[in-house]
Amino acid sequence: MKKLLQNPAHMLCCFIFIIGAAFLAYITYSNLDKGFIFNDEAYYLSYYRNKGESLSFDRTNFFRIFRFLYTPNIYHFRIISITALVLSNFLLCFTAFKYLNFKNNILVLSLLGIFIGFQSWNINNLIIQQYIGNTILVNVGVSLLLISLISKRQIILVLSGFVLSFVLFNGNSHSIVIIPILVFFILADPRKWKSNMIYFLPGYILGIIVYFTFLDTLDNFIYQFKFLKEYLGFHKKQHSKTFMVLWCVYLFLNAILPSAIAVLLLWRSKFSDKSIKILDKILAAIGIITLVLFIFSVEYYIFAFIVFTHLLAVRFWYSKTESKENKYLIILILIIPYCLSFGSQTWFHLRLSAYQFYYFLLIFICISRLYKNIFWIAGYLSAITLMIISFPSILHVKGWKDFIFTEQTEKVKINGYDLYLDKGRKKDIEDLRPYLQNQSNVIYSSNHLMGYLYILNASPPIYYYFTLKDYIKFIIKKVNKTPDDFIYIESNDYPFYPKEIVPLKFVSHPEKYKVVKAGRFTLYLPSNYQKK
Helix, strand or coil: CHHHHHCHHHHHHHHHHHHHHHHHHHHHHCCCCECCCCCHHHHHHHHHHHCCCCCCCCCCCHHHHCHHHCCCCHHHHHHHHHHHHHHHHHHHHHHHHHHCCCCCCHHHHCHHHHHHHHHHHCCCCCCCCHHHHHHHHHHHHHHHHHHHHHHCCCCHHHHHHHHHHCHHHHCHHHHHHHHHHHHHHHHHCCCCHHHHHHHHHHHHHHHHHHHHHHHCCHHHHHHHHHHHHHHHHHHHHHCCHHHHHHHHHHHHHHHHHHHHHHHHHHHHCCCCHHHHHHHHHHHHHHHHHHHHHHHHCCCCHHHHHHHHHHHHHHHHHCCCCCCHHHHHHHHHHHHHHHHHCCCCCCCHHHHHHCCHHHHHHHHHHHHHHHCCCHHHHHHHHHHHHHHHHHHHHHHHCCCCCCCCHHHCCEEEEECCEEEEECHHHHHHHHHHHHHHCCCCCEEECCHHHHHHHHHCCCCCCCCCCCCCHHHHHHHHHHCCCCHHHCEEEEECCCCCCCCCCCHHHHCCCHHHCEEEEECCEEEEECCCCCCC
16 A cells, blocks of 8 residues: 555556446446347357358358357356456456566556456447457467466467467458467567477467367368358459458558658657657647547547557657567557458448557556656546546447447347347337247348347348348359248338349249238248248
8 A cells, every 4th residue: 555655646547447447347247138239249149059050151250169158148148258358358468567577556457458348349249259259369368478478387388379279260361460479479589489389389289170170170161261252252242342442541541651650750860869759749749639539529539549559659669678578569469459350341440449458558558667757647547537437328329239228128038038128129029020930041131130030030041141132142042042932021221222132023923922011020921931
């Protein structure tokens, strides 16, 4: 306690991290039995339920790797998922602080990882999928690597290699994260890197053997890539190449270009003390701008936040008091988010928000080590405090998950377990139950309807498909069916696209179909339809 009083900034950090972690944990856990995301969450859960046996174009096998944590009780599975995530964040914080030789209250400071873990996901889409799964695997794998470097026990590298091997299968495009981890692994202990690799590689190979022995087959893994090749032609029709071009443009403008300019200017000034002080002033100004944007324009603050983080990493790299090993760790933490979001089919700033934990960890390390001025830590804690204060507001806002937490008051049985939904969706389920319960071969007008199929144990020919006529025909042929073998469900809110699919024009024998109105839905039932 005496040491804490001697360092009020440190004491304030500990206090706010404790309050933030406890408060966000309470809000999160007390609302995990409410609501259901009818597109993505249902999509992820369907793979767990069907053990990955259904047709898939995905480059991820998260449902095989994390099936040992799965339970059909969605409420419990959400608890397991978010708990595993925040604990992995905590572990990485603790080992990073230990590696960097932080002296006091490391356990309390590591609550930063728990707090940011809850805040980043906002009680949203918490079922373990490729993004949460890869975060857990990378956090644990890197933490084990750091523990080995700290303790000088190479045997721990076997465990690190084993855990990181599953990144190859959890998200194929994200597996590039192994490259910077291995580079850090070599540079952090250059004298022993060969003997270290002798321990790491057997663990990595063992993980691959375990995967193909107990979780998947090599034939299925290869088939996924063959199917992916067939699917890519349709993918281009749904997602423009411009999408990934813009992703790279954002990365260049927000991360690479500012860092390159800073390094160039420092190099031209021969890294003088004066140029370093100028960079500190620029960082302070960008930090203030970032904080203002966070208050008044939270959807865009991430861009200034990324610039600030990268310039701070540059500043840390040219610190005269930090070892090269410490600098290598900072660069690794900086790069990890880009690797984990690589190949993601969503916007740069949206996907990176899920990985902001790494930025907050990096910033806390840098300002703690570089600056003794209390104003730096005050600015950091101001952002943290705003995040704590604003967190409960998500309970009253209708987001992309398409529901409001406070409206989830109706008890519904899903997989035999209780979950609370709003009155409208409860009525939808009862309207659809006579027609869709336990039905196979269902084609829906939008991925937003996948949740109804999951709840009613109905199944489409493929999860998460595009509403393209030629793509649907391709999938139907792939499963040895014809368009006339399927039930078609259309929502008033999410109808079929008339330019692509009109059910009674899409099938060969429309006269054999019966059209039924059920609440907010229209169902097209084939002649061979039977209630189950």
